[in-house]
Amino acid sequence: MSFHPQQIAGKNAEKTKAHNRRVVLGYLQTRDSGRAEIAKAAGLSTQTVSNLMAELETEGLVLRTGRRAAARGQPPVVYTFNPAGAAALGFEVRPDMLTMVLTDLGGTALTSQHIRLPQTDPEFVLAQMAALARQAAANSPIARILGAGLVIPGPFGVEGLSAAGATTLPGWDPATLPTRAEAALGLPVHIDKDATAAALAEGMSGAAQGLPTYAFLYFGSGLGLGIVAQGQPLRGAFGNAGEVGHVIIHPNGRACDCGNHGCLEQYVSRLSVQRHLIAKGHLTPDTSGTDATLLRLLADQNPYLTEWLETAAEALSRAIGMLENLFDPQSTVLGGALPDALIDALIARLNLPSGSVASRADRTTPRVQRGTSGRFTAALGAAALVIHNTVTPRLDAHRMETPHAPD
Numbered sequence: 421m422s423f424h425p426q427q428i429a430g431k432n433a434e435k436t437k438a439h440n441r442r443v444v445l446g447y448l449q450t451r452d453s454g455r456a457e458i459a460k461a462a463g464l465s466t467q468t469v470s471n472l473m474a475e476l477e478t479e480g481l482v483l484r485t486g487r488r489a490a491a492r493g494q495p496p497v498v499y500t501f502n503p504a505g506a507a508a509l510g511f512e513v514r515p516d517m518l519t520m521v522l523t524d525l526g527g528t529a530l531t532s533q534h535i536r537l538p539q540t541d542p543e544f545v546l547a548q549m550a551a552l553a554r555q556a557a558a559n560s561p562i563a564r565i566l567g568a569g570l571v572i573p574g575p576f577g578v579e580g581l582s583a584a585g586a587t588t589l590p591g592w593d594p595a596t597l598p599t600r601a602e603a604a605l606g607l608p609v610h611i612d613k614d615a616t617a618a619a620l621a622e623g624m625s626g627a628a629q630g631l632p633t634y635a636f637l638y639f640g641s642g643l644g645l646g647i648v649a650q651g652q653p654l655r656g657a658f659g660n661a662g663e664v665g666h667v668i669i670h671p672n673g674r675a676c677d678c679g680n681h682g683c684l685e686q687y688v689s690r691l692s693v694q695r696h697l698i699a700k701g702h703l704t705p706d707t708s709g710t711d712a713t714l715l716r717l718l719a720d721q722n723p724y725l726t727e728w729l730e731t732a733a734e735a736l737s738r739a740i741g742m743l744e745n746l747f748d749p750q751s752t753v754l755g756g757a758l759p760d761a762l763i764d765a766l767i768a769r770l771n772l773p774s775g776s777v778a779s780r781a782d783r784t785t786p787r788v789q790r791g792t793s794g795r796f797t798a799a800l801g802a803a804a805l806v807i808h809n810t811v812t813p814r815l816d817a818h819r820m821e822t823p824h825a826p827d
């Protein structure tokens with residue numbers, strides 16, 4: 421099975437109209453404009469733009485800000501994008517955690533929440549999501565919710581990797597998930613991989629803001645990679661690009677749940693630090709996973725945590741060197757579900773290869789940096805999928821209404 425990104429060029433009138441709406445909203449997001457100016461910039465007829473503006477104004481997605489002075493005749497009405505015109509929900513499901521954010525159309529969080537998941541059966545989790553959505557909607561200052569983004573760990577639909585143990589979600593079939601999620605939430609649902617969504621969020625308002633090309637290493641339970649190249653997320657043919665956690669970094673190394681040995685996420689992930697501390701008999705499975713515990717061990721310069729940091733930094737340095745040579749990013753950003761201080765400690769221990777295309781004297785951005793979107797980054801990215809699908813014609817999310825539809 422595969423994802424079928426919505427075609428940008430509409431195949432019928434409905435799609436063309438949806439596309440034109442995104443073009444107009446995307447344009448207004450960057451500057452306030454009159455109808456004639458929008459028509460010219462978007463290559464649309466003034467009549468088409470007038471019809472769209474009337475519709476968008478009724479929906480509250482654009483506002484009139486006044487009239488612009490004109491040399492002669494009636495001065496044109498000036499419109500502005502209204503971030504408070506609607507809201508978007510973002511959900512991240514991890515094997516142990518469900519995170520929800522509600523944002524306005526500017527990507528600003530209105531409310532956020534995360535709950536521990538005692539089990540990951542899709543029916544159970546979808547019911548929890550629906551309850552959180554109802555609660556968020558009831559307390560939202562913005563009445564209209566356009567849709568929901570749902571991000572889960574990859575990979576999608578791959579024999580051999582899908583059931584790769586503790587960092588994946590067994591039973592979450594991406595072919596049936598959109599229909600089930602839409603039924604549970606009563607909203608259109610956009611699905612993507614957690615790392616890709618997190619990368620988009622970091623580009624929208626975090627450390628990668630203003631960078632067209634960057635790599636984002638995402639600490640979920642495992643380790644994911646989101647690549648944004650020239651402003652576009654790189655998803656691959658089946659939505660599985662960036663499965664960096666299962667890149668072999670130490671041949672004949674530690675056994676991985678995927679069946680290989682020496683996979684990167686066996687050394688660099690939240691799960692790997694937990695496993696390391698438990699294996700050393702230092703902590704119990706109950707206490708090793710919390711941020712407070714990790715931060716205390718870091719502050720105490722605990723030798724077992726230091727041991728993990730050194731092993732992780734060595735594997736990560738190799739992996740980052742590889743990513744740089746493969747994708748030539750302006751910067752590699754690290755973020756997600758590890759405490760900031762632990763990510764900083766990891767970055768401080770990196771020994772990046774000098775033989776890399778990223779070793780350059782004229783660099784203006786750090787080669788590696790910590791993200792600033794915090795632990796809600798993937799959920800914010802999930803909401804960003806809805807926003808992108810509403811206002812940005814070039815950044816369509818996977819809209820899987822018909823997962824098995826032919827290309």
Ligand SMILES: [Zn+2]
Binds near residue numbers: 584677678683
């Ligand atoms: Zn593996």
